Amino acid sequence: MNKKETLEIRKQFTNENCAITRICGCYVDAEKQIRTELKEAFLSLPEEEIFKYYEIFKKTLSGTVGKNLLNMEFPIAQEMPDGTQAWLLKLRDSKLQDEILLEEFYEKIIKNYAYGENYYIILIHASYDIPKKAEDGMEMFDASDDVYEYLMCSICPVKLDKASLCYNAEKNNIEDRERSWIVQAPDAGFLFPAFNDRNTDLHSMLYYTRNPEVLQPALMEEVFGCQTPLSAKGQKETFQELVTETLGNACDYETVVSIHENLNEIIEEKKDQPEPPTLTKPEVKNLLAISGAPEEVLDHFEEQFDATAGNKTEFLATNLTSTKALEVKTPDVIIKVSPEKAALLETRVINGRSYLLIQIDDQVEVNGVPIRPVTFSESDSESEE
Incomplete structure (x- = not known):
């Protein structure tokens, strides 16, 4: 999936465009025990909760493609009847109404998700009527032939908020506030199947990670049956x-x-x-x-x-590469220069020793103090002495 296709799915997470039919979830403690479960028609939730879930779902489709959002293809073996892709497809087609499949899904996540604290697994089912696009790119919402039916999962840490004082209006005094367990933004998640070329791609899925360097390989390989890609x-x-x-x-x-x-x-x-x-x-x-x-x-x-x-x-x-800075590093010195100014640096051998030379044409500062560059005539006179 590319950026535009991801944004098209993100746009559904509003009351005006909502295509979510059902939401299920479970709260897991640090001992990997399920403490409570949720099973509801999504739009039956209180409006205040719905908007908070929208924010979580948007976060699960955020970040940079190739860093936070990773396109993964299922190996052919996983598309066989006993493969992970076939199992996920069965879960999607159940529309999250099959209790046994849901429990199996939770067990797979809990077993393979490496996290030592409390977290909340959220799973949604949605059916999106894909609008056709006119030649000018405008969406024609009254001309939809295809439906994109998908699952999306968000795995969110649940952490105790900070201790603080608060004002109690009933008692009219300042007192210690009772601390609460707060659902955080997702650390990981996935979208299945992928939405490639603006349609269902059963051979792929999109994986989300908040930290590009924490990919949860057991989750990718054991739950999804996909090879863990190289991180950024x-x-x-x-x-x-x-x-x-x-x-x-x-x-x-x-x-x-x-x-x-x-x-x-x-x-x-x-x-x-x-x-x-x-x-x-x-x-x-x-x-x-x-x-x-x-x-x-x-x-x-x-x-x-x-x-x-x-x-x-x-x-x-x-x-x-970085489009912002070129870094030149030695054991003792680090120099950063904008890529378009790389020509200001050059290597040269002087009296048998290697030097990295920096051309100075403008003002130079040392710890914020402007210094006067040595001129050619001064350098020449010093060498004569």
Whole structure:
């Protein structure tokens, strides 16, 4: 799913567009015991609660595609009658009316979700009449042929709020306020099936994680039967290792800067496209080639890619570089410069020692104090002395 498709589902979480038919959930304590359960027609809830649930559901479809929102495909084996995809499909088709399936779902989540405190599992069923779109992109709500029927789950931590004083109007005094257990924004969740090309895609699902580096692999692999993808940080580290191992002795400052400049160009060129730019094995090889990697180091690139990243790995371009800053780091010094100003830095060997030189044309400050740069004539006179 891309950003536009995700936003289209998010827009349903209002009273005007609500397509949710049923909500179920359970509150789990730190000992992994279910304390209470919820089973209701969604619109039968009090209006104040409905709006709070809308906010949770919107959060479950928020963040960056490729970091917080991960598209996952089911392996063929999981689409067999005894597979995880087939089981999720059965749960969806039950419209959350099957008690046995619901209990089985809760048990799977509780067993595989790694969290040592209290949390609230929320599961909804919805049926969305997909409006057709005219040539100008306008939605035609009276022309709908397809229905997108889906499940969405949000897993929310439940934490005790902070101790505080409050004003008691009945007693007209200030006193200690009784602390309450508060449902927080979701840490994890999923949408099944995926909404790809504005329609149902039974072969995929969308997974949400608040922290891109905490992916809950047991949840992905045991409950959904999907392979855990590389996190955003994992993609960056794998790409860095791949560049280092491929270039070897040719891994110099100019080549690495050129790689990141070309990555930023790819991101800029495709920033208005619904799909975030990705790099497959041939595209990574081409990136290295146009960035100045010698032809001889690319002769064995395919083998190096498979060994480092895996044959089918795709990198999200925005996970590999920063469009805001280029970082140059030594054991003692860290320099950050905007990518378009990378030419201000250069490497040079002077008297047999390697130096990183920074061109100074404008004002320089040290701890906020402006200093006067050394001029050419001053530097020249000092060297003569």
